[in-house]
Amino acid sequence: MNIKTALNWASSELSNIHDTAQLDAEILLSKSLNKNRSYLYTWPEKHLNTTQLKQFQEFIRKRKSGIPIAYLLGQKEFWSLNFIVTADTLIPRPETEHLVEQALELIPKQTSWKVVDLGTGSGAIALAIASERCQCQISACDKSSAALDIALKNAHNNKLNNISFIQSDWFEALVNQQFNIIISNPPYVAAHDPLLTQGDVRFEPVSALQSGTTGLDDIKKIIKQATNFLLNDGWLLLEHGFEQHQAVQELFKHYQYQNITTKNDLSGQARITFAQIASTN
Ligand SMILES: C[S@@+](CC[C@H](N)C(=O)[O-])C[C@H]1O[C@@H](n2cnc3c(N)ncnc32)[C@H](O)[C@@H]1O
CATH class of the missing domain: 3.40.50.150 (Vaccinia Virus protein VP39)
Incomplete structure (x- = not known):
């Protein structure tokens, strides 16, 4: 799965549950890739490796269950x-x-x-x-x-x-x-x-x-x-x-x-x- 497809999938998974579906998806994908958010739009065709994809799917599953973004990331500014x-x-x-x-x-x-x-x-x-x-x-x-x-x-x-x-x-x-x-x-x-x-x-x-x-x-x-x-x-x-x-x-x-x-x-x-x-x- 590439970055663009992963983002579309995740934001549609979260769209019925969270007002911030797109932003949440971006933050969690950035964390899974260990890159900043601008990377996602610079390299939309890049493919996630197996570890990154698993991590991202797990984040989305947990976010769907309601767990706050800050707890998933383990940090807050x-x-x-x-x-x-x-x-x-x-x-x-x-x-x-x-x-x-x-x-x-x-x-x-x-x-x-x-x-x-x-x-x-x-x-x-x-x-x-x-x-x-x-x-x-x-x-x-x-x-x-x-x-x-x-x-x-x-x-x-x-x-x-x-x-x-x-x-x-x-x-x-x-x-x-x-x-x-x-x-x-x-x-x-x-x-x-x-x-x-x-x-x-x-x-x-x-x-x-x-x-x-x-x-x-x-x-x-x-x-x-x-x-x-x-x-x-x-x-x-x-x-x-x-x-x-x-x-x-x-x-x-x-x-x-x-x-x-x-x-x-x-x-x-x-x-x-x-x-x-x-x-x-
Ligand atoms: C609303 S949170 C505030 C946390 C932090 N100060 C902040 O603003 O993000 C309230 C805090 O009070 C603590 N607390 C609750 N009852 C307390 C008590 N009887 N004595 C001392 N701390 C207590 C809780 O453990 C919690 O960390």
């Missing part, structure tokens, strides 16, 4: 860094880059602020910040040891060494520590949200997504407990669902945070809320 992703880690989302941007607006350059990323998963947020603020001391925490193993590998592969990895149920293992900034993209999907049974999300760890009947259980815990772990004037930044900003703002108010701000993502959805702890001086 975030903040221009390359991350290993496995079924133990959430696939980092472009929306989360807004959380990183916002954190970077708050963290002055050339400071050695103490920063913690709660629920680090693949390490996406912690590594992105570490790459931009090399003097900061960054802690990356997760309850899942399997996710932390991947985050550690990602830090090593991206040559970032100002991050400590800590297994912790939110703040449990951080006793006596205080931070200038706490960042988290916690689980925030309601238990019965149909989203959990659709698309790529079905293959991601439930523990990374679901948080009680309203989706707010973990956010509540973090907002409450963070009051003991923030230095004076420290910031807590949270990603949340697009319909949760009012509830999140109320929680911040309840715990007497100040300067409570919600920001929209590029599609106009309110997805980030952050606030500053009241100073005790």
Whole structure:
């Protein structure tokens, strides 16, 4: 089978299942051939060898069953860094880059602020910040040891060494520590949200997504407990669902945070809320 025929076959196999059938086929064929996508259009008549064809057919079979592209490739780009992703880690989302941007607006350059990323998963947020603020001391925490193993590998592969990895149920293992900034993209999907049974999300760890009947259980815990772990004037930044900003703002108010701000993502959805702890001086 040549490249052109392979692409046509694969995109028609995937067309009833995925909106991105053609793109998915191109990405998976590029991976099977170990070439970039432009190669596919430069050499449409080139034949796949037996190993390449088998690999490609296997990719298409798995993609048809719904497995996300990032898990098939074993990697995902975030903040221009390359991350290993496995079924133990959430696939980092472009929306989360807004959380990183916002954190970077708050963290002055050339400071050695103490920063913690709660629920680090693949390490996406912690590594992105570490790459931009090399003097900061960054802690990356997760309850899942399997996710932390991947985050550690990602830090090593991206040559970032100002991050400590800590297994912790939110703040449990951080006793006596205080931070200038706490960042988290916690689980925030309601238990019965149909989203959990659709698309790529079905293959991601439930523990990374679901948080009680309203989706707010973990956010509540973090907002409450963070009051003991923030230095004076420290910031807590949270990603949340697009319909949760009012509830999140109320929680911040309840715990007497100040300067409570919600920001929209590029599609106009309110997805980030952050606030500053009241100073005790
Ligand atoms: C939505 S994912 C975010 C992953 C990553 N920060 C990102 O943005 O791609 C939530 C993460 O929180 C972790 N998590 C869930 N419950 C936790 C808990 N009680 N303590 C610490 N981490 C937890 C999950 O293992 C998962 O890695």
